[in-house]
Amino acid sequence: MSNNAAVAGDGREIGRAQALQARAAGIEPCVHMNPVLLKPESEHGAQVVVQGTVTGTADARRYHALKAALMPRVLESFGRLGQEADLILVEGAGSPAEVNLRENDIANMGFALAARVPVALVGDVDRGGVIASLVGTWALLPAPGARAHQGFQRETGWAALGLVPWFEAARLLPAEDSVSLDSTPAMPAASTGRAIKIAVPRLPRISNTDDLDPLRAEPDTVLDLVPPGRALPGDADLVLLPGSKATRSDLEALHREGWALDIQAHVRRGGWVVGLCGGYQMLGHRVADPAGIEGPPGETPGLGLLDVETVMSEGKRLVRASGHAREGGEAVSGYEMHMGETTGPDTARPLVTLASGPDGARSGNGRVMGCYLHGLFAADGFRRAFLGRLRRRETAGIAYDALVARAR
Template sequence: MFQGTGSDVGKSLVVAGLARAFTRRGLVVRPFKPQNMSNNAAVTADGGEIGRAQALQARAAGTAPSVHMNPVLLKPQSEVGAQVVVQGRVHATADARAYQGMKPGLMPFVLESFERLKAEADLVLVEGAGSASETNLRAGDVANMGFARAANVPVVLIGDIDRGGVIASLVGTKHVVDPADAAMIAGFIVNRFRGDPALFESGMAEIARLTGWRSFGLLPFLPEAARLPAEDALALTRAPAARPAGGRVKIAVPILPHISNFDDLDPLEAEPDVQLVRVRPGAALPGDAALVLLPGSKATVADLRALRAAGFAIDIAAHLRRGGHVLGLCGGYQMLGRSIADPDGIEGPPGTVQGLGLLDVETRLTGEKRLAAVHGQTREGVPFAGYEMHMGQTSGPDAARPFAMLEGARADGAVSASGRVAGTYVHGLFAHDGQRAAWLERLGGTASGLDYEAGVEEALDALAAHLEAHLDLDGLMAHAR
């Protein structure tokens, strides 16, 4: 099990890289994360949903994602707390205090899923959540040491030197956790090192001396890892990787508080002819954008309010007057309509709110959640593959001009009479190379010929090779039970 000294220390990518590395050694590998908190989710082959990081790890291991790879998924919402997804299905909605009371009852589901994976694999790589040293959350824990102790799984602790204080973080964890928990830790990894590794040899030795744990390696920063989808919205706060300027197609994306499935943006950002601009409240949408893209949301009504409060609705209206295009994905599609009705109080107090009115459709939020992989083609006849993950039904006159036709002659989405405003429930649209090329051509740009999915595979291979070169994989295997 790989736990961290904090969130975003690289646990997800280390597990993904190890999954690919050990799979290349001929082992049957399965990833597992007992509890995840993320609004970036993926649809599984068995018809549920898990954290997107576990779907990437499954891909690295060459296997289809399963609900048992992430048996507890927390999806933060607005006024109602978080949606609790258990083994792929919505189980409850709870605020933080109520969830603490639920945790002991979730351990049987977690252990059942873990046992299923153990039965089909040579090696299960387990990812912890957040920080191992959050002793205030230890009671009833299913995410870190609570699981490790219950399942008798050895732990490797990961610290991130890039954020500073890595010696104190690792050594401090040893001193604040329960001694029986600390005894589960077999060793440590220091991640994201930049510079000459010889300069930190004494630091690694000091951590080992003060903790009694063995070092499994110092892992240098790997730029290629930026090509892989990020799990956590923390990634949206970082500056994008340096790239040549000059992309002709500027795409503006308002970043709202409950953004979800934001890996929809990754294929666009990978295109050299695209300038993808993430715009946060307090700034204006750029006046020279060709497309304003409203991404998914886990709390559509709350994010619609945030969009208006930030002045983005005014900016979008001006953008359309200048001849620009607008595309809404899932929750963003719902915002584009005339109204969103929430009669059952799924996202907060029951009621109906006014939408942006850019599409002549109305949405009614319902408790039934649609989770499905889909295939189809857009109005122009360009094929795509993606997935649906949403609550709510949308209908109205503009839906008579569907954005796409899905398999089984099922219509999806809507397009305005002008053709410049469109919405769809399909996620993963731009990962399809032909679909992405068609959009760039429509917006006045040129696609690079990038094979996006092949690029993800290349990045996973590079990550695996990087871990093989810098970590003691044989030592890790020696500690696996």
């Protein structure tokens, strides 16, 4: 379950964590690495993506009933991967001891027993109570599941397999989901002079938060993820609106929290604003959803900072993309993952040009901009040039992809 997603090589979507694991293994990500992906759309429901394709939405009760029908697709993906790989590591979701979810389980012991694979139980000593967690899990497992385990602990009779050392460099890697944002501090700027301050409103359905990571890693920036109930800082150089799994709902939250007024005041002070994907859609005059693609049919007023508007429609654009920035010509690459089409006069000033054509829009003074390209700020040249324009000075700059590669 995650709203951080990526586009696999065949143009379908998988969880961002699985794409990162494929990169660590040195292979191309494919949909069979994440046969079932749940993307939360509200407090009660999630979009169900099966082998990279959206199949509908479901609340917890309906999804629980769907799992038995999904198991053959999961086993099919496991079999497909087994034809190409010497070793498959299957990552469970949640806990194998969640007895309330045991019926029709496809993500833990249910899958392990169906696929006849050995199981290793891993505990996190950093969180405390690890011995009780391991022994309690053993006590709650049914006999077949307990026999499937290959290791741990004197009380259970399982053999100890070893210790996984603390991995400090993990903080440099893209997070699995937005939950990790709660415990991710801003990195202090190490350069001389005042740091570039970037404010990001923490929207309820924020998605693809790995777009923030390259900016957070820069030594000359401080990224302030602003929680509900707190105003956007008045001394920010840039307000960044990230992607959203429910654009209209998050746009309503932007107005409800008073952040829309904060952003408009920020622009009047000469500040910069960037919107990515759903955040780009919010910058226009309105976001309309006449067919009820993301929820009840209707439309929501946008921020009115770009002379564009967005209409949601059936069909999701999923494609890897590369091109260059229109202003400085720096190379950019990433992927598009969105529903809806954005049109209007300001699209005549696109932010980037991709192989498929121009993408995005810029205001007349160039301080408000947005586009659909996820991964925009991972491009070192573009990020360095953009941050330099914010301050009219050179920034320290990092090689972001090399930084992530060293953390593998």
